[in-house]
Amino acid sequence: MENNPVMEKLKEAQQPLNGQSSAPNGKPAKGSKPPKAPKAPKETKPPPVKKEKTPNAPAAPVDPNSMFKEGFLKSVYNEKPAERIVTRFPPEPNGFLHIGHSKAIAINFGFARYHDGVCYLRFDDTNPEAEEEMYFTAIEEMVQWLGFNPYKVTYSSDNFDKLYEVAEALIQKDGAYVCECSDEEIKKQRGGEKGTAGPRYACAHRDRPVSESLQEFRAMKNSTKYKPREAFLRMKQDITDGNPQMWDLAAYRILEKPHHRTGNKWRIYPTYDFTHCLCDSFEDISHSLCTTEFQLSRVSYEWLCDAVEVYKPMQREYGRLNLTGTVLSKRKLKQLVDSHIVRGWDDPRLYTLIALRRRGIPPGAILAFVNELGVSTALTNIQIVRFEQVVRRYLEQTVPRLMLLLDPIPVIIDNLPDDYVEDIELPFSPKDPAFGMHTVPFTSTVYIDRSDFREVDSRDFFRLAPGKSVGLLKVPFPIKATSFEKDEASGNVTAVHATYEKPEDGSTVFKKPKTYIQWVGSSAAHNSPIKAQVRIFNPLFRSENPDAAEGGYLNDINPNSEEIYPNAMIETGLEEIRKRAPWPEEEGEKDVKKGEAGWETVRFQGLRVGYFCMDKESEGGKVVLNRIVSLKEDSGKGS
Numbered sequence: 001m002e003n004n005p006v007m008e009k010l011k012e013a014q015q016p017l018n019g020q021s022s023a024p025n026g027k028p029a030k031g032s033k034p035p036k037a038p039k040a041p042k043e044t045k046p047p048p049v050k051k052e053k054t055p056n057a058p059a060a061p062v063d064p065n066s067m068f069k070e071g072f073l074k075s076v077y078n079e080k081p082a083e084r085i086v087t088r089f090p091p092e093p094n095g096f097l098h099i100g101h102s103k104a105i106a107i108n109f110g111f112a113r114y115h116d117g118v119c120y121l122r123f124d125d126t127n128p129e130a131e132e133e134m135y136f137t138a139i140e141e142m143v144q145w146l147g148f149n150p151y152k153v154t155y156s157s158d159n160f161d162k163l164y165e166v167a168e169a170l171i172q173k174d175g176a177y178v179c180e181c182s183d184e185e186i187k188k189q190r191g192g193e194k195g196t197a198g199p200r201y202a203c204a205h206r207d208r209p210v211s212e213s214l215q216e217f218r219a220m221k222n223s224t225k226y227k228p229r230e231a232f233l234r235m236k237q238d239i240t241d242g243n244p245q246m247w248d249l250a251a252y253r254i255l256e257k258p259h260h261r262t263g264n265k266w267r268i269y270p271t272y273d274f275t276h277c278l279c280d281s282f283e284d285i286s287h288s289l290c291t292t293e294f295q296l297s298r299v300s301y302e303w304l305c306d307a308v309e310v311y312k313p314m315q316r317e318y319g320r321l322n323l324t325g326t327v328l329s330k331r332k333l334k335q336l337v338d339s340h341i342v343r344g345w346d347d348p349r350l351y352t353l354i355a356l357r358r359r360g361i362p363p364g365a366i367l368a369f370v371n372e373l374g375v376s377t378a379l380t381n382i383q384i385v386r387f388e389q390v391v392r393r394y395l396e397q398t399v400p401r402l403m404l405l406l407d408p409i410p411v412i413i414d415n416l417p418d419d420y421v422e423d424i425e426l427p428f429s430p431k432d433p434a435f436g437m438h439t440v441p442f443t444s445t446v447y448i449d450r451s452d453f454r455e456v457d458s459r460d461f462f463r464l465a466p467g468k469s470v471g472l473l474k475v476p477f478p479i480k481a482t483s484f485e486k487d488e489a490s491g492n493v494t495a496v497h498a499t500y501e502k503p504e505d506g507s508t509v510f511k512k513p514k515t516y517i518q519w520v521g522s523s524a525a526h527n528s529p530i531k532a533q534v535r536i537f538n539p540l541f542r543s544e545n546p547d548a549a550e551g552g553y554l555n556d557i558n559p560n561s562e563e564i565y566p567n568a569m570i571e572t573g574l575e576e577i578r579k580r581a582p583w584p585e586e587e588g589e590k591d592v593k594k595g596e597a598g599w600e601t602v603r604f605q606g607l608r609v610g611y612f613c614m615d616k617e618s619e620g621g622k623v624v625l626n627r628i629v630s631l632k633e634d635s636g637k638g639s
Contacts, residue, residue, distance in 0.1 A: 064371055068114040072375045073107070076316045077115065082286040085117025089143065089150075090276065093123050094130035095330035096345050096352040097142050099366070099387070103321040103380075106370045108289055109148035118151035120283055124276070125157050126269050128259040142353040146363045147587030156275050157261045159282055163270045164221070166278060166308050167233060167251055171214050175307045176251055178216035179205045179234045180226075189239070190247050200239050203248065220254055221268050228254045235274070237303060245300040249273045277301040278310065285313040291320040292377055319378040321370070323387065324544045326351050327553055341557060342540070348626050349540040349561050359537065360600050360613025360628040364586035365394035384539065388629045395603065395611045395628065398584035400428035400435050402573045403473065403518035404606030404625075406534055406565040408447040410522070411464075411496045413479060416444035421523060424474050426573065438573045441523040442475050447569055452517045453496055455484065462515040469501060471516035473607070477502040478513045518607045520569045529569035532623040535615070536563040568625070570606070578602045578614070603628065 067073055077085075089108040091097065097105075112119040121143055125131055140153065170176040179186070181203055187193065191200045205213075217233055219225045233252035241247070251274035258264050277300075280288045288301075295317045305312035327333065328351060336342050336350070345352055348359035356366065369390040373380055403426075413420075422442040429435035448464065457465035464470045469478040479498040487494050503510060520529040541556045543549060549556035582589040582601030589601055599614040606612050610631050615624040 064367065065110075065114055067107075067371050067375050068111060072318055072377065073111060076287060076289070077111075079316075080287065080314050082117075084286065085112050085115040086120070086151075086284055086286045087112045087117065087289060088120040088122050088280065088283065088285050090120075090122045090124045090156075090279075091139050092127070092130075093125055093132070093135040093139060094127065095135060095333075096138055096354055098328045098333075098353060099323050099351045099356065100321045100328055101142075102146065102353065102366050103370050103373075103375075104289075104291070105143055105146055105148065106367055107318065107375060109143070109146075109150075110367075111287065111289065112151075113148070117286070119148070120152050120154055120285075121150035122154045122156065122279060122283070124272065125155050125259070125261065126272065126275050127255070128257040128269070129255060131260055133260060138354055142357075145353070145357060145588035146367065147590075154279075154283065155261060156270075156279050157259060159275075159279055160262060160266060160270070162282065163275060163278060166310075167270070167274070168214065168217070170235070170251070170304075170308055171217060171233075172210060173307065174210050174236065176233055176235050177203075177206055177208055177213040178220065179203050179232045179248075179250075180216075180230065181205070183229065190244065200247065202239050203234065206234075206236065206248070217252070220252065221266070226254055228256060230254070233268075235300075235304065235307075237300065241299075243296050243299050245273070245296045246303070249300060273297065273300055274304065277304050277313070277315075278308075280313045280315075281305055281310045284311065288313045288315040290315065290317055292317040292379070293320065317377065318375050319380050321373070321380045321382065323351055323384060324381055325384045325539055325541060325546070327541075327546055332553060335554070336540075339554075341554075348535070348537050357598075357600055358616060359626055360603050360611070361391055362394060362398070362584060362586060362603070363588050364398075364584065365391045367587065368394055383544065392611065392629050392632055395605065398586070399603045399605055399611065400573070400577050400583065401430070401605045401607055402428075402577070403440075403520055403571045404532075404534075404609050404612065405447055405449045405518065405520055405529075405569045406536075406609060407450040408520070408529070408567065408569045409450050409453065409493055409496060411446050411448055411479065411481075411498050411519075413444050413446070413498050413500050414482070415499045418444055420444045421521075421525075426474050426571075428573065428577070438576050440571050440573065441521040441526045441528050442472070443521040443523050445522040446472065446519045447522065447529060448472075448496075448517055448519050450493070453481070453484070453493060455493065463517055464496065464498075469511075469513050471513040472519045473516045475519075476508075477510055520571050526572055527575075528572045530572060530574055530623060532568045532570050532625050534565040534568040534612070534625045534627070536565070536610075536627045537561065538563070570623070570625075574602075574604070574623070577604055600626075605631075 087108045089105055091101065109119045121140065123136060143150065167176065188198065189201055189203055191198055216231065220231050231254065232250045234248045235251050237246040237248050239247050250271050252268045252270055254267055255269050256267055259266060298315045301315050302312055333345065333350065333352065337345055342349060346354040346358045348355055369387055372390060373382065420443055423439045424442045425437050425439050427435065427437055452463040454461055454465045457468055464481050466481050466483065469480040471478045478501045480501055481496055481498050483497045484493050485495040486492065501510060522528065538561050539558055540561045541553065542558045543556050546553035546556040577583065579595065581597040582592055583603045589597065599616050599618050602614040604612060608631065611628040612625045613628055615626045617624045
């Protein structure tokens with residue numbers, strides 16, 4: 001086993017991260033269950049008809065739409081039961097989506113789908129300084145992977161001309177003005193950093209004539225009179241209001257950066273606070289659903305729609321999803337990537353959606369997780385172990401089982417001929433015949449996992465040891481270890497010798513062994529065993545709150561977050577499940593043609609080891625396996 005040398009990358013990575021000043025329009029920084037109804041008297045019912053399950057069948061969650069039928073989202077619909085439901089998912093294309101975004105996707109797309117409506121995927125591309133094409137592509141892929149098809153893919157930049165016209169109209173209504181104050185001065189006007197350092201007061205430019213503000217706004221757009229951060233168009237709201245989102249937010253700022261879609265046409269760009277509600281209005285959004293960090297923004301959202309006299313969608317806010325024991329901040333994730341502590345944005349130890357996909361997490365498991373948590377206005381802080389519990393339950397019902405050895409050693413069965421081969425039939429699922437059967441070769445040399453053999457037996461060990469018998473899974477008769485060979489230099493066992501305990505008289509009666517273990521036969525004719533590199537992923541951080549670690553989150557890195565088994569072996573059934581992937585045919589993977597599914601859809605349970613998938617590095621005959629989650633039984637399980 002090899003450990004990933006992440007700690008070597010930490011020293012250079014632990015440099016202070018420079019904070020970035022925010023524009024004056026910066027984005028704003030479970031309830032009890034109802035009592036259960038009394039149980040009705042039991043009625044005599046006919047025995048249920050068992051439904052036949054097809055191979056690769058999806059899991060059967062309690063109710064995948066329960067979060068729309070009750071609680072917060074039901075009340076949101078009841079508040080405005082529109083004839084046509086239109087929602088939107090509006091990500092900024094400046095990073096990769098993470099597990100928290102899966103809740104926003106499930107809510108916005110799912111709410112529309114449940115009510116027979118439509119949902120836009122709208123890219124909020126108003127900051128060309130941070131946007132890259134790879135983010136646009138990855139975001140759209142992740143939405144589709146989770147099983148949702150946008151009604152339309154739109155961009156805030158589609159409306160740049162229209163937004164500019166609205167901005168001029170707002171100035172002419174004396175609802176906006178050009179401010180030439182510095183960032184520091186604007187902060188003082190708002191009462192300091194938290195609005196409590198002093199009295200708030202109006203900007204000196206607030207009362208400049210409408211014609212002058214219009215002239216200066218056009219100068220911001222058409223000339224180089226102003227440089228970035230030297231002038232802003234601010235909305236004339238209410239500086240005395242207790243809500244910071246009414247303190248004359250910026251509507252436009254100067255950014256001398258070409259836009260990926262509009263090129264050099266613009267040097268001024270609308271802010272989120274100006275753009276978001278207007279684009280919602282332009283697209284006839286019925287329910288603008290966002291997280292509670294935008295709750296204060298609802299006032300400014302409605303103020304602007306009213307000020308420019310356009311249709312006003314209904315904004316409502318739900319609690320966002322946060323996973324503890326990891327970091328989700330784009331800035332921190334970038335530091336991990338740039339410092340080579342992880343392989344990239346899709347490293348399976350991260351919780352970006354592309355990383356979870358590579359790790360083998362099925363999209364249906366993510367949606368089941370979100371649905372199980374439910375939706376309310378409370379912030380949802382969830383431990384990684386709970387997420388993995390949902391994934392484990394999901395995989396238990398939906399993927400086949402194979403024999404996998406992390407650290408194999410050969411067992412030479414001395415009383416079988418060298419060319420002995422017997423086909424052993426194995427089910428892909430012991431619980432569900434619909435998964436099918438496959439055969440593997442049982443030969444005079446088989447491999448077992450090193451952990452299944454001990455040089456010295458003990459009463460609490462039930463697997464293979466000298467003079468002791470053990471069953472090989474589905475092989476007709478047990479084997480008994482007779483001796484073993486060791487490498488004197490390393491002290492490791494290099495081979496075990498055994499006998500096959502098949503009765504000589506042809507009888508099928510034998511003493512059943514206490515334990516059966518997994519194994520892989522050695523047969524060149526069957527291309528057995530299949531050799532693989534196996535990567536076991538453990539938490540990237542040591543604590544539940546990496547940010548609280550002394551010296552910062554980089555000091556909380558787990559040096560054993562990845563364990564590599566370079567010489568693992570797996571049985572030949574892998575080839576068949578690879579051809580039949582995806583496992584399961586669910587959500588965004590259900591329409592994938594056989595043979596064209598991604599490596600990560602080749603999922604299976606490695607008996608007594610964990611759940612695995614193939615990694616994208618499995619090219620040219622090389623097999624690389626990622627552990628998705630461990631088995632439930634691993635925790636505290638005895639020998």
